[in-house]
Amino acid sequence: MGICAKELRHYVVRPTLKHLRMWSPTAENLLLGTAARESGLGFHLKQEHHQALGIYQISPRMHRNIWDHYLAKKSDLSSLIRGLASQREFLAHPHLELATNLSYATAIAWMIYYRTDKPIHKVPHDDVHAMGKLWHNYYHRHHPGPVESFVDSYKALITDSIEMEKSLSESLKTP
Template sequence: MGICASELRQWVIKPTLKRLGVYSKAAENLLLATAAQESGLGSHLKPAGQRALGIYQIHSLAHRHIWDDYLALHSDMASLVRGLASQHDFLTQPHAELATNLSYATAIAWFMYARNENFSLPKSNDIEAMAVLWKRFYHPKSKSSTKDFCKNFEHYVIAEEVAA
């Protein structure tokens, strides 16, 4: 069983995006849908045989690229993201933060998208367009399809909102 979608939205994604100064309902839905697609909203933080970690299933190499190729060039944003990380653990095991620190992982997941020059958010309810962004910028080599992305959003997010 994963994390409650509405709680992840309210207590992690929304405050993190606001802290970064990039909040929008579309950004919130994109990250919620990404977590639904990648880990079933946290059903697995490190699937067997996989090297990616956390609810967003971020690979350590991608994590390093976010820091070296994007945040290093945006010092104000890097400072905000570093402020989300654990004081001591980040220095000794930075990639573990992707599994143990939801706010930090959310910020890194955001930059998996936002670091791309041609990235722009669709309307907040356009999950099909978000699926295209996911496939293009977040996980282009995934065997899953944009249809799978939409189905997972429906299953993990919409179904919970309807039931609540």
């Protein structure tokens, strides 16, 4: 089992997006879906035979690409994101931050989408299939997997966990 979807939403994804001044319900759900699809919400932080790390499974190559080709040109945004990283560890082991620092990893995952300049905010926050297309088209360039894999992961780990939590809360209220 990975991280509780509700807790990841409220304690990591939403505050990180708000820190970046980029919060929207669609951005929040897209990142939750990405974490669900990529790592089972943190069930795996590094998959065997892969270099990618963390709940969003970001490769060191993609991490460098975001910094060298996107954030290097945006000093205010890069400063906000660098502020999320650990002071010493980031300098010694920058890619390890993707596995150990949820807020930093969330910011970098969001940059993978944000740098595309696509109107992500126009996608309805509850259209999981449309978010799956964003994941498929922009998150991975090679071998992303089918859109349905995103949809299935979202339904199983995000939607179902929210429904289960509501049901549990209601059952605890009744004597």
